Amino acid sequence: MEYILHLLILICFYTLLSQSLNLSAGYTGLISLAQAGFYGIGAYTTAILSTQFGFSFWLNLPFAMLISGAIAFVVSLIALRTVEDYFIICTLGIQVILFSLMNNLMDVTRGPLGIPGIPSISFFGMSLDSKISFLILSLFFVALVWFVLKNISKSGFGKTLTAISEDEIYTQSIGKSVYQSKIISFTTSAILAAIPGALYAHYISYIDPTSFTVAESIFILSIVIIGGLGNMTGSFLAAAFLVLLPEALRFVGMPDSIAANMRQIIYGLILVVVMMTGKNGVTELFKKQSTKRTA
Amino acid sequence: MPDAQIIFNILFSASVYSLIAVSYSLIYYPTKFFHIAHAAIITAGAYFVFFFVNKFSIPFPLSVALSIAAAVGIGLACEVLVYRQMRKRNVPALAYLIASIGLYVVLQNCISLYFGDDTKIINTAEVTVGNQIFGAYITTIQIITIVVSIALFIAVNLFLRFTSIGKSIRAVASNPELCNIYGISSNKVILIAFGIGSALAAIAGILSAMDTNMTPTFGFNLLLYGVVAMIIGGVGSTRGLVAGALLVATAQHLAAYYIDTKWMDAVTYIILILFLIWKPLGFSGKRLKKVEV
Numbered sequence: 106m107e108y109i110l111h112l113l114i115l116i117c118f119y120t121l122l123s124q125s126l127n128l129s130a131g132y133t134g135l136i137s138l139a140q141a142g143f144y145g146i147g148a149y150t151t152a153i154l155s156t157q158f159g160f161s162f163w164l165n166l167p168f169a170m171l172i173s174g175a176i177a178f179v180v181s182l183i184a185l186r187t188v189e190d191y192f193i194i195c196t197l198g199i200q201v202i203l204f205s206l207m208n209n210l211m212d213v214t215r216g217p218l219g220i221p222g223i224p225s226i227s228f229f230g231m232s233l234d235s236k237i238s239f240l241i242l243s244l245f246f247v248a249l250v251w252f253v254l255k256n257i258s259k260s261g262f263g264k265t266l267t268a269i270s271e272d273e274i275y276t277q278s279i280g281k282s283v284y285q286s287k288i289i290s291f292t293t294s295a296i297l298a299a300i301p302g303a304l305y306a307h308y309i310s311y312i313d314p315t316s317f318t319v320a321e322s323i324f325i326l327s328i329v330i331i332g333g334l335g336n337m338t339g340s341f342l343a344a345a346f347l348v349l350l351p352e353a354l355r356f357v358g359m360p361d362s363i364a365a366n367m368r369q370i371i372y373g374l375i376l377v378v379v380m381m382t383g384k385n386g387v388t389e390l391f392k393k394q395s396t397k398r399t400a
Numbered sequence: 401m402p403d404a405q406i407i408f409n410i411l412f413s414a415s416v417y418s419l420i421a422v423s424y425s426l427i428y429y430p431t432k433f434f435h436i437a438h439a440a441i442i443t444a445g446a447y448f449v450f451f452f453v454n455k456f457s458i459p460f461p462l463s464v465a466l467s468i469a470a471a472v473g474i475g476l477a478c479e480v481l482v483y484r485q486m487r488k489r490n491v492p493a494l495a496y497l498i499a500s501i502g503l504y505v506v507l508q509n510c511i512s513l514y515f516g517d518d519t520k521i522i523n524t525a526e527v528t529v530g531n532q533i534f535g536a537y538i539t540t541i542q543i544i545t546i547v548v549s550i551a552l553f554i555a556v557n558l559f560l561r562f563t564s565i566g567k568s569i570r571a572v573a574s575n576p577e578l579c580n581i582y583g584i585s586s587n588k589v590i591l592i593a594f595g596i597g598s599a600l601a602a603i604a605g606i607l608s609a610m611d612t613n614m615t616p617t618f619g620f621n622l623l624l625y626g627v628v629a630m631i632i633g634g635v636g637s638t639r640g641l642v643a644g645a646l647l648v649a650t651a652q653h654l655a656a657y658y659i660d661t662k663w664m665d666a667v668t669y670i671i672l673i674l675f676l677i678w679k680p681l682g683f684s685g686k687r688l689k690k691v692e693v
Contacts, residue, residue: 136494187676190434190497194627195676198669201624205666319620323501330498366509373509376502380495381486 110236117243119344123328125297131335134270142203143295145317147302162226177295219313404536415549418645420626423600429573433496440507443619445602446609475598
């Protein structure tokens with residue numbers, strides 16, 4: 106039961122991460138490979154504030170979001186001068202730089218040793234030690250982020266972002282500032298990524314840089330792509346599928362060592378197939394097939 | 401005397417990076433997308449040598465030849481089974497890059513699955529003690545790497561300039577549709593580019609693995625250095641590639657010497673990002689990407 110709760114919490118984290126990336130990648134078309142970096146900034150800010158200064162989660166969270174957003178803002182001023190493929194390569198560079206900061210700034214992050222002893226979250230004096238209470242808290246944040254993104258996507262600004270993802274020059278021609286909107290979208294996306302970061306640090310109570318690698322960024326991007334760009338339900342389903350996949354593989358009798366690689370091979374293959382068909386996510390893949398059958 | 405040592409190290413790294421940059425740009429010119437799975441081909445080349453030597457005890461030179469052939473096979477399979485199908489369906493430009501990331505994940509994990517994630521060394525018969533030149537120690541394999549990459553660089557340049565296939569690669573690079581009209585099959589040309597590019601990548605992977613060692617992910621970093629060299633050098637200029645590779649290698653080794661080796665990666669990307677701010681067109685001044693209107 107504890108383990109099932111743990112998996113559900115992981116699904117919440119990856120849903121939050123993929124939803125946050127969905128704002129920039131899905132709505133605005135800014136495919137970023139730096140999301141794990143901002144996730145890491147959220148986690149490290151939380152870890153340092155709570156272990157060094159004894160801050161509580163409720164104080165850490167806004168700080169984590171602020172710092173992640175500030176770094177994303179500065180970075181986006183540079184990265185958003187590039188477009189398409191070069192933007193992705195640029196975000197990959199940012200991811201590598203953020204990772205090497207986490208891994209090498211020994212004085213601040215303790216490098217590969219990681220930061221242990223992050224206290225659990227307390228809520229009005231009530232400690233959220235148990236998995237079930239943590240799950241409820243995570244679900245609250247999933248619902249909150251979902252609600253916020255839904256509203257952004259419906260708002261005028263959201264429509265501008267969608268327009269940018271379809272045609273930047275046209276969007277510019279109707280008087281929308283493309284560069285500015287992209288910066289807001291990228292920064293907001295990083296701010297939201299700090300939420301699962303802060304939750305993760307308090308949940309695991311120990312963080313080290315290996316959780317925030319390029320591979321993790323690729324994984325988060327895969328969730329968004331497999332779920333469909335701009336499709337929030339899709340991201341949630343894809344997160345659940347990819348988190349539960351190794352469990353399913355273990356269930357059919359595959360040893361742990363193989364299951365980890367198999368999961369990556371499977372999501373890599375799904376990524377290739379989805380991209381080859383030019384469809385937006387797995388859900389659309391099935392939708393189009395079914396319409397073809399009826400036709 | 402550290403000065404000579406640093407210069408040799410820079411020369412060695414630059415020759416590996418420029419070989420990778422050349423192999424990569426051969427594919428990039430005609431296809432115009434970032435083939436990230438190329439990293440897995442670099443890795444695969446080196447692991448195949450390990451596989452043939454240790455599993456079947458095939459003599460080393462033959463193993464190298466077989467490995468290059470196998471790596472070319474993987475490269476061609478990527479093109480024929482995935483990218484060509486995508487071109488037929490006319491998918492958006494970004495889809496290629498994402499699909500290639502997917503391919504990379506698949507290939508890299510297949511290597512991890514079979515060989516394990518631990519560090520592997522390609523054993524060659526001779527145990528090399530550094531040769532001393534100008535007070536710097538340089539191993540035989542490093543000298544071979546420098547010579548091979550210079551030779552291959554010249555060969556690729558001559559090939560692109562004087563052979564008809566080389567010319568058609570450049571033609572497809574500048575306008576694939578017009579090439580099809582003039583009877584140059586862009587599919588065939590891209591396939592050849594993938595073949596040659598993959599062979600060069602495998603050679604770079606093998607040389608680099610023989611110099612130090614290898615893990616299933618070592619190709620990824622090497623590829624990114626090559627890509628950074630290509631972007632800095634300016635896409636479309638083979639001489640620029642060498643300048644880019646030299647700049648990347650110089651920055652890395654100076655960072656390693658004056659700061660710490662652990663900052664080498666960060667320094668590489670900081671250079672890339674600085675370049676993208678101040679010189680978005682690279683050394684050679686050619687356009688990075690035609691903005692579609």
